[in-house]
Amino acid sequence: MNNSIIQIQNLKFNWDKSKVPFIIIPELEVLKSEHLLIKGDSGSGKTTFLNLISGVLPLSSGEIKILGENLVDVSSSKRDAIRANHMGVIFQMFNLIPYLSVIENVLIPIHFSEVKKNKIRAKGIGPKEEAIRLLTELGLQQKEIHEKKVTELSVGQQQRVAAARALIGSPEIILADEPTSALDENNSMRFLDLLLEECKKNNSTLLYVSHDSRIHQKFQQSISIHDFTEDMPIAEKTKKEAVVCS
Numbered sequence: 415m416n417n418s419i420i421q422i423q424n425l426k427f428n429w430d431k432s433k434v435p436f437i438i439i440p441e442l443e444v445l446k447s448e449h450l451l452i453k454g455d456s457g458s459g460k461t462t463f464l465n466l467i468s469g470v471l472p473l474s475s476g477e478i479k480i481l482g483e484n485l486v487d488v489s490s491s492k493r494d495a496i497r498a499n500h501m502g503v504i505f506q507m508f509n510l511i512p513y514l515s516v517i518e519n520v521l522i523p524i525h526f527s528e529v530k531k532n533k534i535r536a537k538g539i540g541p542k543e544e545a546i547r548l549l550t551e552l553g554l555q556q557k558e559i560h561e562k563k564v565t566e567l568s569v570g571q572q573q574r575v576a577a578a579r580a581l582i583g584s585p586e587i588i589l590a591d592e593p594t595s596a597l598d599e600n601n602s603m604r605f606l607d608l609l610l611e612e613c614k615k616n617n618s619t620l621l622y623v624s625h626d627s628r629i630h631q632k633f634q635q636s637i638s639i640h641d642f643t644e645d646m647p648i649a650e651k652t653k654k655e656a657v658v659c660s
């Protein structure tokens with residue numbers, strides 16, 4: 415059985431196509447259940463890279479295959495469907511809907527994906543039950559919290575809601591963009607451990623952006639996305655290609 419979830423070949427990207435690409439990934443394969451750490455300085459292109467993987471941004475050069483489907487060959491609506499059915503995203507600023515309750519926020523992806531809805535049905539439970547199960551696993555078990563507006567929660571609680579929303583419907587891929595940047599060290603570590611545990615239970619592949627090099631040992635693979643400066647000689651630029659280490 416092919417365990418490949420993400421395959422990248424010759425990926426190069428710059429917003430301005432006439433300029434030297436700032437993301438260069440010659441080759442990268444991420445397998446089912448694998449956890450990939452994405453490092454790099456601020457502004458180096460980590461969020462841009464996740465947006466290419468999720469199909470929010472179209473590729474200008476190279477290819478990205480998600481579950482065998484080449485994003486270059488498919489329409490933008492098909493890319494949206496791949497994202498809705500097979501991915502869960504935790505954004506840097508969480509992107510929760512402020513006027514909705516905690517449960518309603520967690521259930522949002524279910525409204526956009528029959529695939530996710532069916533995966534929950536296959537467990538013999540309903541979406542709300544699954545949302546409560548996930549919130550409980552992530553440490554938000556108090557019933558009164560579930561009905562609160564997300565704006566009434568602490569940052570750490572909001573982050574757990576964002577994680578539950580990404581995990582609902584057991585997507586094959588979880589993309590997490592520096593989800594702990596607003597948390598202290600202890601809470602960041604606790605959150606990462608909870609997320610890794612949930613991904614393991616679902617056999618989800620995790621792509622996790624972080625500045626924190628101390629968490630390196632928790633991941634099977636890591637890539638560094640480097641910042642390229644305009645005046646750097648070309649030889650330096652090729653040396654600084656994204657480094658893939660196992």
Ligand SMILES: Nc1ncnc2c1ncn2[C@@H]1O[C@H](COP(=O)(O)OP(=O)(O)OP(=O)(O)O)[C@@H](O)[C@H]1O
Nearest residue numbers: 429436454455456457458459460461462463506592
């Ligand atoms: N929509 C856009 N149009 C043009 N340039 C953009 C756009 N979004 C980001 N950029 C530029 O692309 C580069 C990479 O940005 P990106 O947000 O991917 O970096 P990052 O590594 O995620 O940074 P941080 O760690 O600070 O979140 C930056 O130079 C940024 O200014």
